[in-house]
Amino acid sequence: MDIKRKDVHNSDTPVLCQACESRHRGVCGALTSDQLLQLSKHSSRRAVEPGTELIGESTQIKNYSNIISGVVKLSKMMADGRQQIVGLQFAPDFLGRPFRKENGVTAEAATEVKVCSFPKTVIERMIGEMPELEHKLLEQTLDELDEARNWMLTLGRKTAGEKVASYLLLIATHAFPENETDTAEFELPMSRMDIADFLGLTMETVSRQFTKLRADGVIRITNNRHVVIPEITRLSDRAGF
Amino acid sequence: MDIKRKDVHNSDTPVLCQACESRHRGVCGALTSDQLLQLSKHSSRRAVEPGTELIGESTQIKNYSNIISGVVKLSKMMADGRQQIVGLQFAPDFLGRPFRKENGVTAEAATEVKVCSFPKTVIERMIGEMPELEHKLLEQTLDELDEARNWMLTLGRKTAGEKVASYLLLIATHAFPENETDTAEFELPMSRMDIADFLGLTMETVSRQFTKLRADGVIRITNNRHVVIPEITRLSDRAGF
DNA sequence: CAAAGTCCTTGATTCCGGTCAATCGGAGGG
DNA sequence: CCCTCCGATTGACCGGAATCAAGGACTTTG
Structure with missing residues (x-):
């Protein structure tokens, strides 16, 4: 496993997990600073390269993680x-399947990913002791369930064109949580193959749909990954809702 | 809305919600009998016919329910x-999306369904007061998320034949949670159209796949709904895992 | 029992996306 | 600079599921 030295902390030194202070959806958003300090004693941060497997489909889970930055893909084969x-x-987001030995999906870094991990035992004890933490987890899980069900509609009923448009909208939304303007510009966090595996298509079909969107002037692409969408409403018309 | 008289209780009379005593996954499995009695004061049971809409996609949620019997389908349009x-x-199972005004999916009775409902306000107060209840909810939500992700694999990557086999296995599993033998016999809880909408196929394709399974001697069907699977391992070979 | 309705099955044809294969283009290495 | 490598694109062709259209089985109704 590829770990960049500068990002590794010895898990015995008390480190304030910075990811947990800032945003709303991570596990630690529910904790007081005292509790955070407690947790920090057992936490370790690391950065991994794209493609690194973070959790195996049927491997034992030894620890849970908060994602500090980057995109993680969950997949089944x-x-x-x-x-x-x-x-x-x-x-x-929180990474890991509580209350199970195995988690049924493979978690793999799509981009460079920084995570903050705690041992399974510590976090499960804290869940038992702190209802706010469990509440936080429930909220994230419910949100993930909503997203999964939305995506089931995409997988089961949308055309290739609608699927690709839906994907671009999803990424654009996550890149700019509250975008006021009608223009979006971002880096695709995944390869064409990954996008195909997400959309239930082949690489070739994804590529053709990108070409068509480009030809129709809906998007502009440079370096295969950098996307500009001048009028995002024009794109959402193609996503089919 | 079609309600059978004999199953309706006045919601002011204390009724012990029988569904909540028996099994493990419902919300009330976490409650003591005292708490159950409390809840019963606000609960009302009813039975509805197939096709009845229990929750609308964007209607306000006024109450949550436990499913006592029958099958409920959640859909998006x-x-x-x-x-x-x-x-x-x-x-x-528990029916309803906690912590949201709208729940994003339509819930509709697939078979005749009996539910036991509580007002939103009551159950949300109880969630706040009783960590065990929230824990129960988290466990069900995590299970539903696992199921949703399994089904995403089916929707995105399986052929029509594999989809239909997967559906039959799913229903067989729920009809016989711990089946020892290799034979399964049950009633399909859904029409061909519903099955198609579940599998991301058309009615015709579902029908053709049933015909093929019948021709190959893998299943027997009578009255369109009654299914016998002599060797369920032969079916699971066709589901593709 | 005929008529109508519902749900399912079957057949003929079409078309979208998959498959197979060649080519492109930028990044990196000798 | 050429060469290789790797991901993306493009083209030709094919096949599986959708579509369109009848027809069948069973139930309900008068």
Whole structure:
């Protein structure tokens, strides 16, 4: 596993987990600063490169993590290699399946990812002691369930064109949580293959749909990853809602 | 709304909610008998016919329910009428989206359904007071999320044949939670159209796949709804895992 | 029992997206 | 600079599921 030295802290030194102070959706948003300090004694931060497997589908879970930055893809694979990405997680989401030994999905870094991890035992004890923490977890889980169900509509009933438009809107929304203007500009966090695995399509079909959006003047792409959407309402018309 | 008289109780009379005593996954499994009695004062039971809408996609939620018996389908619809069933709920699941005014999906009775409902205000107060209740909710929500993600793999990556086999296995599993033998026999809780909407297919394709399974001797069907699967392992080979 | 209705099945044809294969283009290395 | 590598694009063709259209089985109604 590839760990950048500068981002690694010895897990015995008390480190204030910075991710947990800032935003609303991470596990630690529910904690007081005292509790945070407690947790920090057991936490360790690290940064990993794109492609690094953070959690295996049927490996034992030894620790839970908060995502500090980057995008994590959750995926499932069939015996013959067919793959489906079943969710994306952004900072400051919580990573891990509580109350189970295995978590049923593979978590893999899509971009460079920084995480802040705690041992399973510590976090599960804290859940038992602090109802606010469990409440936070319930809220995130309910949000993830809503997202999963939204995506099921996309997978089951949308055309390739609508799927790609929906994907771009999803990423644009996460890149600019409260965008006022009608223009969006961002880096795609995933390869064409990953996008295909997320949309239940092939790489080639995704590529053709990008080409069509480009030809129609709805989007502009440079370096394969950098996207500009001048009028995002024009794109959402194509997503089919 | 069609309510069978004999199943309706006046919500002012204290009624012990029987659904809540028996099984493990409903909300009330976490409650003591005293708490149950409390809740019963505000609960009302009713039975509805197949097709009855229990919760609208964007209607205000006034109450939450436990499913006592029957199957409830959760679905989403696009502006042009395309529909996707995003989940099935069986007794003793909890029905409703806590902490939100709207719940984003339509809940509709697939079979005859009996539910036990409580006002939103009562249950949300109880959640705040009783951590066990919130824990129960978190566990159900996590299970539903696992199921949703499993189904995303089915929707995105399986063929029509594999989808239908997966559906039959899902229903067989819920009909016989711990089936020892290799034979399964049950009633399909949904029409061909519903199954299609669940699998992201058309009615015709579902029908053809049933015909093929019948021709291959994997299943037997009578009255369109009654299914016998002599060797369920032979079916799961076709589901693709 | 006929008529109508609902749900399901079957057939003929079309078309969207998959498959297979060639090519492009930027990044990096000798 | 050429060469290779890798991801993305493009093209030709194919196939699985959708679409359109009948027809069948069963139930309900008068």
